[in-house]
Amino acid sequence: MSVRVYTPGHGLYTDTLILYGITLPLCEALGERLLKQPDLIRAKSLGQVYELEIQVNTSSDIARAISNYMSRHKSEMMNRLSGKPLGFFSEKDVDVVAQALTDTNGMGAYIQDLTKPGHSKRKREGRKGRGNTMRLPLMPIAGKYLHEDLTQASRYPQAQYKACNYCCALASLGLSQASLPILGAVGREWHRIVTVLAFEGEVNGDYFRLLNNYRVSDWERFYSRLGKAVAQLPLRVLVKYVVTHFSPTLVRGMRGALARWYVFSVDFAGRPKAPQIRGFQDLEITPLITGLSKLYKLPNISTLATVELQGLLDLLVESGEAQALEALMDFIATRKLEYLYIFARGTYSAIERERTGVLKGGRWRKALAQAGRFQELANALLRSE
Numbered sequence: 200m201s202v203r204v205y206t207p208g209h210g211l212y213t214d215t216l217i218l219y220g221i222t223l224p225l226c227e228a229l230g231e232r233l234l235k236q237p238d239l240i241r242a243k244s245l246g247q248v249y250e251l252e253i254q255v256n257t258s259s260d261i262a263r264a265i266s267n268y269m270s271r272h273k274s275e276m277m278n279r280l281s282g283k284p285l286g287f288f289s290e291k292d293v294d295v296v297a298q299a300l301t302d303t304n305g306m307g308a309y310i311q312d313l314t315k316p317g318h319s320k321r322k323r324e325g326r327k328g329r330g331n332t333m334r335l336p337l338m339p340i341a342g343k344y345l346h347e348d349l350t351q352a353s354r355y356p357q358a359q360y361k362a363c364n365y366c367c368a369l370a371s372l373g374l375s376q377a378s379l380p381i382l383g384a385v386g387r388e389w390h391r392i393v394t395v396l397a398f399e400g401e402v403n404g405d406y407f408r409l410l411n412n413y414r415v416s417d418w419e420r421f422y423s424r425l426g427k428a429v430a431q432l433p434l435r436v437l438v439k440y441v442v443t444h445f446s447p448t449l450v451r452g453m454r455g456a457l458a459r460w461y462v463f464s465v466d467f468a469g470r471p472k473a474p475q476i477r478g479f480q481d482l483e484i485t486p487l488i489t490g491l492s493k494l495y496k497l498p499n500i501s502t503l504a505t506v507e508l509q510g511l512l513d514l515l516v517e518s519g520e521a522q523a524l525e526a527l528m529d530f531i532a533t534r535k536l537e538y539l540y541i542f543a544r545g546t547y548s549a550i551e552r553e554r555t556g557v558l559k560g561g562r563w564r565k566a567l568a569q570a571g572r573f574q575e576l577a578n579a580l581l582r583s584e
């Protein structure tokens with residue numbers, strides 16, 4: 200038996216969060232079975248919504264998986280959503296989310312409604328619609344704003360977008376448990392940069408399981424090592440930087456799916472409980488994922504950025520060499536020599552500045568050795584084509 204559901208139709212960003220709100224609990228509920236049979240969960244993008252096919256008997260099975268997940272992860276979600284790294288919610292807000300997610304009768308009826316496409320229209324949710332106000336981090340963009348850079352945040356009308364309890368609660372679960380947030384500062388202002396992975400095409404349970412594992416075991420480590428300087432990078436570069444740190448396993452899983460990959464990244468600034476949007480980036484990362492997967496196939500390579508080149512990457516970030524850093528990642532994505540040239544020019548001058556600067560340290564030696572190592576990897580990558 201299988202249950203087919205459609206995400207409600209609140210725009211791609213919010214529906215992506217809701218997709219994770221449903222699938223991550225299922226990953227835990229299916230456990231080992233999913234490892235052997237990844238097709239127990241299948242997800243397909245249909246433009247602005249996703250279609251999910253899940254091998255369970257009834258909608259109630261899905262509601263129970265969500266409720267169990269919520270009970271198990273409540274304190275983690277409380278910390279993440281009301282404290283660090285997200286902090287957009289009050290503790291009371293998280294209690295409201297928890298209540299909706301553990302209400303198995305209500306949630307079962309909601310999932311049953313999702314078996315027909317068009318939940319948001321049917322329930323008259325949306326701008327000036329019915330329900331609770333969806334908080335900005337769950338709905339930073341809508342329709343026509345999707346492909347625009349929202350740097351002029353003040354002109355963005357923060358109209359009241361309404362949705363039912365269950366839509367809001369599942370999007371909150373997805374934001375807490377599937378996004379890859381970065382906490383940083385630009386000058387004296389705090390920023391929270393939230394990155395969410397999305398796809399076009401089809402994926403199965405492998406992807407959701409790998410993303411869940413990555414966030415739990417590797418992301419926190421990468422995140423804790425990030426300096427505040429990363430928030431000063433242009434948003435586009437920062438997004439690529441985050442992707443470059445994906446684990447080889449996650450990269451292989453994404454490369455193996457019949458999908459094109461995208462990231463949504465939103466830069467929230469100001470007071471966490473009343474954030475403003477300073478930037479939005481919607482970027483296709485399929486070439487970067489393909490390039491990274493080629494790189495990980497080379498002999499004698501571990502995890503590119505996180506281990507072997509970290510000294511160099513840190514130096515580039517801290518010395519503000521965003522262009523050289525981006526060129527490194529663009530070379531991996533395209534294998535075009537012009538990027539290697541831009542990388543080399545910016546990198547060697549940054550290393551030279553460090554070597555001859557007032558604050559002479561030994562750091563330049565490590566960065567120089569790692570720049571050489573990247574040139575070797577680049578050569579190997581070119582040879583492998």
Ligand SMILES: [Zn+2]
Nearest residue numbers: 207362363366
């Ligand atoms: Zn709803």
